[in-house]
Amino acid sequence: MSDIILETRGLTKHYGGVHALDDANFTLRAGEHVAVVGDNGAGKSTFVRQITAVEQRTAGKVFFDGQDVSFAGPLQAREAGIETVFQTLALADDLDVPSNLFLGRELYKLRLGPFSILDRKTMRERTLEALKTTAVKIPNVDNPIRNxxxxxxQCVSIARTAAFASKLVIMDEPTAALGVQETAQVENIIRGLKERGVPLILVSHNLRQVFDLVDRIVVFRRGRIVASLRRDETDGNDIVSYITGVKGSEGAAA
Amino acid sequence: MTEPTHGLGGLKYDPTKKARPQEFNVFIAFVIIVVVFELLGRLIIGESFLFNTREGTEGLFNTQRLSIIILQVATVGIIALGVTQVIITGGIDLSSGSIVGATAMVAMSFAQTALVNGNPNPKAIFGEWAMDLPVLLPILIGLCVGMLAGLINGALIAYTKIPPFIATLGMMVSARGFARWWSTGNPISFPTESYNAIGTGMRPVIVFIALAVLFHLIMTYTRYGKHSYAIGSNEQATRMSGINVDRHKVLVYVIAGMLASIAAIVVSSKGQTAQANMGVMYELDAIAMAVIGGISLQGGRGSIVGTVIGALIFGVIISGFTFLKLDAYYQEMVKGVIIISAVVLDQWRQKGRARS
Known part of the structure; x- marks a missing residue:
């Protein structure tokens, strides 16, 4: 089928003797938002790290956009169109918001190799636009992120991802350390992605959020995918029983 | 639902209250130090530090003293420009003083005149072929020495992941050894007229200011500057953003080496001689200037403007002590105290900012 954006077949990762991820079969369709849930150590982050090529998988295949891909690193994954918000922030603290948003994809007035002159005005304008479309409120974009x-x-980090999102966005617990209002903002950004038809993999512990936002919920347990349920065909209790292993210990294909 | 006005978590933001640039604080420190010396001068020895008090001379300021101050710091200031860039990327360069020595020796050997007062040059290194060459040649050869040393520094740091402190410490020792080996420890003298001309009068200051302006523009408006700050801020994030961090680091060290070479050409021209131990401790003075100018040794923060003011503070302190007729021993001791105070003050400010 041509509307499959991402597919993993038998994706496996072992750390020495630890089977962090075992035979994960997963598909993501165009425009679909999928949540990945599970207890700590269930293999969610490991799963994400294999897709974004932060780590190299032990076995299995990843198909992205119809191609059998094997990225050498997160950079190649990003160039292919997978934008990721990592648990650890990937921002340069001493730079202002536009510089962070455009880090590595700066716009230039004049190209002179390494001494190319930056088009700071346009980058600033586009930053304000991007923050507007993603509904992120930053009082002063010219301040360093440090302050x-x-x-x-986190909002800058997510706005950066959302602004440049092309084919797939992955967020690994984007609201883990955020307050109520900030969490609401991030959720708005995610809704914006849905409207724009950008597919999303959302790793989250927050079931309320998951049920609010996504189309489908994939449950990890002990390194395996134990359930893949449409949001309207399940409920919180159901998900919890999969997470804790009351249900679905026989394993299921996603 | 009401539109949240600013901010997150109810934080209010006042756009009229913009943080002062750090350079402003450094400049205030500079003014205070000048005023202190002015007052001390009037109190202790009854002379003015800043103003012209001599009978029969024109002008409001004591231009002679002021030009000595800036001339004194111009050479090391040129090095400090490169050191500033290195520290902004989170590195350190201990080799610049030795690069000055090595470059001075090599450049001077290609800048010699054939005849000194009608006699053959007594300090000749090479034969006739290396005599009376056009001045551009020793300059270019000199720049190559520094850039090569910087290339080795940068390549070691970027590709073998040796800490910058160690890599440039090795270069510091080796480049000094090279400078001594070059003429088996003998000084090289009697350069051509045109080579001599480089360092005469206030020209070192012009070179320093021109380079400072150039690199200020580069650090502020170009990709090179932006990526330097990014690497110093968060190297991992910069790498993940698709920036070739390793190549960038090599370039930064090459530029630092080149600037050390320019300083070497200026200083050897000014002294009309090159000696193997030229530039000893310059690297530490240059780092001190950058630190006084508000740079963070963790990288990511600091600026060319700050370093230039840092260099001026450095110069004022040295001249100020001479002016007050205090022993050179005090100079050195107080220099150390000032460097440490600059860092302590910076850390206090950082902490204050983090709390607010």
């Missing part, structure tokens, strides 16, 4: 709260920084 901002954790929530604001």
């Amino acid at each position: 901002m709260s954790g929530g604001q920084r």
